[in-house]
Amino acid sequence: MKNSNLLTTEKVAPSVHSALYWTLADTLVLAKRQLMRIPRVPDELVTATLQPILFVVLFRYVFGGAIAVRGTSYINYLVAGILVQSVILGSAFTGIGVATDLQRGLVDRFRSLPMAKSAVLTGRTLADLIRSTFIILVVWAVGLLVGFRPEGTILNWLAAMGLLLLSSFMFSWFSALLGLVLSSVEAVQQSFVIWALPLMFASSALVPTSTMPDWLRTFAEHQPVSLIINAVRGLVLNQPDATATWQAIAWCVGLLVVFIPLAVWAYGRRTAR
């Protein structure tokens, strides 16, 4: 072994830059790590993309004939719901990834480095935004193939994209928090069944809420996932619903204000075994 190479005069660079600079730099390094992993572990992205594609096609052809929605075709109604669902399901990989890093000891290494504490999480959630953009575009394209006809202007559609990414960011942080607190891949997966399925199905995603029993309808019409779906649907069908849009944005921002500090705290706490 040529061990003369082992040691070096390299020292930690003196901090000529601000803490904010290093937080951003570390975030980009770790976001790049996530993006580099995509072609190496393609099944993650494939699963996250195939699922909403299947939903669009299945629901369009299985329920499409049986469900009448007022004012538009079922596929036009459906796409907004599936887009939000795909964002929620895609965020599961954030929590699973965080839990995997914890189990493999990688988080220990990151914590022992003189890097920005929050970068491990911001890097991951930033990379997730890029992944979500891809998934949203694929679902949009598949929708177009099976009869989805968005209405209105491209500005409205871009606004819908922006709202979807904002909600994706929020769900990623929530998922990261779950990963840190539950710290096991299986537990994170199970938790998604418990919280994500009710929010996704007891909503306006697949069918109008008007036929639901009163107690369920009250929940379904006011829970954040429905509000996000209604806002996106309004924007892509040229029936913008200002109230739903502002409520959806308020929910996303409000939850981010709660989840980000909680997740950073959970990451930095020095109590875990």
Place this chain on the structure above:
Amino acid sequence: MSNTPAILAEGLHKSFGKIHALDGLDLVAEEGNVLGILGPNGAGKTTAVRILTTLLLPDSGRAEVAGLDIVKHAQTVRTHIGLSGQYAAVDEDLTGYENLKMFGQLYHLPGSRAKRRASALLAGFDLVEAAGRVVKTYSGGMRRRLDLAASLIVSPPILFLDEPTTGLDPRGRLAMWEVISDLVAEGTTVLLTTQYLEEADQLAHHIAVIDHGRVIAKGTADELKTQIGGERLELTVAPGGDLHAALQALRPHSAGEIQIDRERRHLVVPVTRGAQQLAAIVRDLDAAGIALDDLALRRPTLDDVFLSLTGRAATEADQLEEAALGRSSR
């Protein structure tokens, strides 16, 4: 500064629920030395390392690394230390080169220096050929070397190695010992945990034996061996051989009480000068007409250390700990 130990721990306590992982742990490692922490699974070795590397807060007690309090100055402590754990903490889906470059950037080296450092470390750890392969395809020994390389990116003056050779084959273990010796020769202070007395003996200037989160013996390897007793000669007399005559022949060579298992015709003789005595012992047994089935010189193991210090075997301690945890310990 020269009077400040590189690593100092005083009365560290840490509990996880009902388990007292550390129960008043005291440690000192002088600059440039290797401190070996020897103990069975569940003795508190990993907890001690996690506290000293700022990953975990102690319940009470205090500790300094590089003269800095690990609780108050955690962020500064991190610039002085490297950590290589029991689990090769690298990204399995990245290549060896990509891993080292990423960690270099997280140590805030400029991109070009991070790249150069990654290449130099891969060369130093005999990983050049595997540099472009994803870590998933590496052998256990290669992963450990990469993990150690990742902890050496900025040549930290103080290195924490948590069971660096557990799970390695003998060749991998020797290679790892060589690397650690080189680092120490260049002035690095090392705290090393191990379950192998032999490893502590090879590498450590000072050894602390810990059990139930407390130091139960400390000193140099030689001091400990004197305390434990040295090597043991284990003989099995051939069937029909005279055990009593064998005992007579062996007694003058023994440094202590000879243990006899009559059923298995097995004798354990404590000796002080091991190999040098072997020839004389064989001659005397031969002269007494005693045929042997088996003869082996055994150096003391962690079990022997534990047996002599605590009256029970290390594996027994392990099982107790596991029973207390209600699951197999990490």
